[in-house]
Amino acid sequence: EVQLVESGGGLARPGGSLRLSCAASGFNFNAYWMSWVRQAPGKGLEWLANIKQDEVEKYHADSVKGRFSISRDNAKSSLYLQMNRLRVEDTAVYFCAKIIYNSGRFPSYDYWGRGTLVTVSS
């Protein structure tokens, strides 16, 4: 059974840092692109970042570029999101998600974690 379990959320001060983790199991982690998505309270989904299997390719949303960084450790089947220079508007539930390339061409998310809440407040 595929499982994605996020951790590392909590309260942070504006300007502070947090590192989120996502522990993956039930699939060959090092064979898949992975992603972070967030959802502010009462708001919609916002794509944040994608990372290729070998970390050679990483992509970040403009809203977090230069402040957040996605990474992974295939030996530990873990995905990470380093969040620096946090802002109040970064308050959200952060989900990790597994990317599948359907028919080899059409990427989508096939599994999501339950999310971890990050609150940025002074």
Next chain:
Amino acid sequence: DIQMTQSPSSLSASIGDTVTIRCRASQSVSTHLNWYQQKPGKAPKPLIYAASTLQSGVPSRFSGSGSGTDFTLTITSLQPEDSAIYYCHQTYGALTWTFGQGTRVEI
């Protein structure tokens, strides 16, 4: 960046109705368009990928269509458990993706 606009933002329907949700992209995304269903306090659930292909296990009352910039999600014979927020999601191009703002379906 490609912007995704869903309409309507919310709708109310009755059991057995057919509802249609629209999603428009600011530029062509070919058929790199997915749909997800999200219920309160839960992670999104994949419904459709590549604009029109149902994910495994998704009831056949859900269907998707479209290509280029205009897409629709249709739910026929609406059921109580279909009450949720539905999001479109483009995955075209240089791996910078975007979601629509969501459509709340109330039954």
